[in-house]
Amino acid sequence: MSRPRNPFPLVLWLLLLLITPLWAQTGVDQDQRATSQLREAYRQVDGLRDITLEVRGGVAVLRGDVPSLEASLKAEELAQKVDGVLTVDNGLRIESKVTERLSPVLSKLRQKVQTFITYLPLLGVAVITFLLFLALGKSATRWGGLYRRLSSNVFIQDLLRQIAYFVCLAAGLLLALEILDATALVGAVLGTAGVLGVAIGFAFQDLAENSLASILLSLRQPFSPNDHVVIDGHEGKVVRLTSRATVLLTLDGNHLRIPNASVFKATILNYSKNPERRFRFTVGVDTEEDLTFARELALRTLQESTGVMSDPPPQCLVVELGDSTVNLDVVGWVDQREAEYLKVKSEAIRRVKESFDEAGILMPEPIYKVRMEQTEPARRPAKKHPVAPSKEVVDISPETHLEQRILEERVSEEQDLLSAAARLE
Structure with a gap:
């Protein structure tokens, strides 16, 4: 008795015969949908409307002329984004005719002109707003009475005027940009202004330091x-x-x-803060002179000199014992409101020198003594009696030329x- 045949291979073969046409039909429908979707997308983009395209087995075949390389790349990018497209066969050619290349440029220019004409009313309102704030800023610089009440310093008044002007100018500019709906530009302007301010601060650091010093000096004047x-x-x-x-x-x-x-x-x-000013000069006398007599003569001469103040009183101090002289420091005071400092000092030096000469007080130059043995000592000239200082009239009035x-x-x-x-x- 023979065994019955297995019917499964026959059934499987029949199913494959039925399903294969369905798969093929599904692939064709998907290619058609991709072609239709891509063609609709190209209609919306300038320069891509005349492209010939077809999707076969997941391959998008692009043919035709486009105005630029950018348009060719754009068409390829759109094709790759469509479902059912596995790869793109980009056979597009770049248009070389002048008229064809200029056509999209002129189209964009027309669109921009139309947009500009549409924005003209808003632009007019923005310009008028900016001009109004500009006029307000210029008017604010003339409010002299207000600034004088805020500060008595002229430099601070000018600074306040400039601040008021630039605040009005910035407010007008920002409001005009807001009217034009240029908020992104406002942010860019503010960011650029901040960066520019930092850069200018570093570049003009010395100028900023000098301006700040001017403000502080004008507020608290040292002279x-x-x-x-x-x-x-x-x-x-x-x-x-x-x-x-x-x-x-x-x-x-x-x-x-x-x-x-x-x-x-x-x-x-x-x-000039203190009108009383001290002068001093040094006189060198011989080491063998009577220092007490020399000091008293210098003091008496200063007390009788015109322009030398009696309070504080003059002074004469022994300050140094040198090799060939003893140095006296002569000090006196001058009231600069009544007498010229340099004239009084000059006259005091002259009178002390003349008094020492008349009294026989030696004021030697730097010398060295050579001691000789078995010689008689040289005789010093006899002392003269001091002569009263002369009553010569000397001009010590303050200098007025400067x-x-x-x-x-x-x-x-x-x-x-x-x-x-x-x-x-």
Whole structure:
């Protein structure tokens, strides 16, 4: 008896015959859907509308002309994003005709012109807003009474004017950008301004330091106009304080400008703060002279000299015993409001020298003595009785030439931050 055949292979063969056409139909439908989807996408992009395309077995075949390489890459990128496309056969050609290349450019230009025309009303409103704030800023610089009430310092008043102007200018610019819906540009402008401010701060560090020093010097003035000062080794009389430099008139009549940053950090010697000023000079007398007599003669001469103050009284001190002289330090005081310092000192030196000469007090140059044995000592000349100092009239009045020059300089329209209302240190 024969065994029955297994029907499973026959059934499997029949199923494969039925399913294969269905798979093929499914692949064709997927290619058609991908082709339709990609064609619809190309219609929405300028320069890609004329592309011939077909998707076969998951391969997107692109043919035709495009205006630029960028358009070709864009078409390939879109094709790769469509479901059912495994790879792209990019056979697109770059258009070389001038008219075809210019066509998309002109199209974009027309769109931009139309957009600009649409924005013209908003642009007009933004410009008017900015101009209004600009006019407000210029008007704010003329509110002199307000700034004078806030500060009596001229430099601070000018600084407040500038701050008010730039605040109005910045507010107008930001509001105009907001009207144009350029908020991203506002952020970019603020960020750029911050970075630029830091860069400018480093680049102009010395200028910023000088400006800050000008503000501090104008608020707490270490000197007044016409003060006789020595700043960082430079001597002269103060003419004015500007926003950049302190102007001195040297004793030789020359203008000297010292940066305010240097003035702020410098050691300042002010001879005019205290009108009483001391002068001193050294006189060397012979080692064999009577020092008590020489000191008394120098003091009496100073007391009788015109311009030397009696209170504080003059002094004469023995300060050094040298090889050939004994040095006397002669000190006196001058009231600079009534007498010229240099004239009084000059006259005091002259009178002491004449008094010593008339009294026979030797004031030798540096010498060396040679002792000779078995010789008679040289005879010194007889002492003369001191003669009363002469009553010669000497001009010791204060010097007014520099003061007159300073008054003429201060009449000019150049900026001056020195104010009588400011606090003096």
